[in-house]
Amino acid sequence: MDLAVKILYMLSLLGVGLGARHLGVLTEERADYLTSFAFYVALPALVFDSTASTPLSDVLSVAMVASFLVVLLGVAGVGWLVHQRVPTRAERSVAIVQSYHTNFGFLGLPIVAMTLGSVATAKASILLGIGALIQIPLTIVLLTSMNDADASLRDELEGVARNPVIAALLLGLGFAAFSLPVPAAANTVLDGVSVFALPAALLSVGASLTLSLDDVDVSTVGSVVVLKVLLMPLLGLAALSVLTSDAVTVQAGAVMLAMPTAVSTFIYANELGGDARLASTNVFVTTVCSLGVVFVLLNVLA
Template structure:
């Protein structure tokens, strides 16, 4: 599928989600079921299938992790300064969080998988797992600190340890590093597991992983909302500028300096160019952030990123 076709497909799927929500087909209950299918089935299948057969030393590199954490530190510091004049602490906390907390799972990984090869997708899967381990505690900490809310990070991290994204990444990397042997089970001289069972299982896993992009994008479309317009447009514009334009530029600089592999640069830049995560709205609601601003920011960064991601993909595809 060409890059243009991928973009058009994303636009159509996003429109389907928005339309289904507006006419009442994608009700909150149905959206939760679709989210669960993406989060607990399709994304874990994509993560596992992209990592289990890789050479671990090729995909899990110091440059990959150093690039991720460098970009996050730069963006948090920049957001802290840029959004210091937000009209309230709740608005400032949301603006800072949504300037770095990207939609790595529902947008980033499926887009990388649809555009690049297995090695780049495996590196993007690692960025998703490590990014989640970094972004979620950091987001909760900022919201709690600026809004003076009580929360147990220990409880959040315990719950997060059961996250299917983390579990599937750990399983894929474990298989990759241990090279688990297949038991020899024969029937009438035929190795059943290697010739029939495993190929069928892997084909089913691959089919599930192909569902990640369409399901995830429909979920994002179904969650977008502009119902609350009582927000400072300057703050929304600042979040869009930082998340959609500055963060990919910082990622390109960081990964180009730290990594020599084009696949590492591609995975890092594309993943970190994603719009603000829909989950940031959930965290804002839970920890005293400005819910209206969070909703509008997700919508604005998602719409603008459809164009910027297309341009960025054309650029990184042309890298040597």
């Protein structure tokens, strides 16, 4: 499938999810079922399928992990500095968090799988696991400390530990490390289920998108977009190109870092004293903009 067609396909799925919610076809309950299927079934299947069948030496490297961490934490630091001008703590905390907190799972990994192949998908699965372990605790700490909100970091970390995607990643890496074969029947089932990761995730994300610019500082939204979907992938591209000569690693890492702000940041903001309206707007705008950036990146890196 041509790259432009793939991007249009992704935009169409987002649009279908958005339209289905507004028409009442994809109700909140049905959207929750779809999200649960993507999170507990399709994405873990994709993660395990990609990592278990690929030699560990082909997908895991210190340079890839180091580059990824430098960019993720670096953009968080830049966001902290840039957004100090935002007047209220509720808005400022959301702007900082949404400048780095990336949708690696519901968009990043499925898009890499659709566009870059199995080895890149295995690399992206590892980056997804690392990203979850770093950005979720960081987001909780920032939102709670800046908004004087109550939240148990221990509970959140336990939630990360119970994440089915991370469990699937560890299991897949174990199979790869010990060269354990995946039974043919299981492999067939995993292949069949993982195909639904992208459509299920995109429909779910589309159903969660809302845009309301009333009482939202457009300049703050613009700065979040610049940091999240422009600066982050550019820094990732530079860091990965310098630290590793592997083209697939550069492609997978840059595309993952070009993903939009995660939908979960809206939930965190809503629960931990952040500005929910700003959070919702940022998720919407970065999601739309990121697909254009991904299209350019994939054309440049092809």
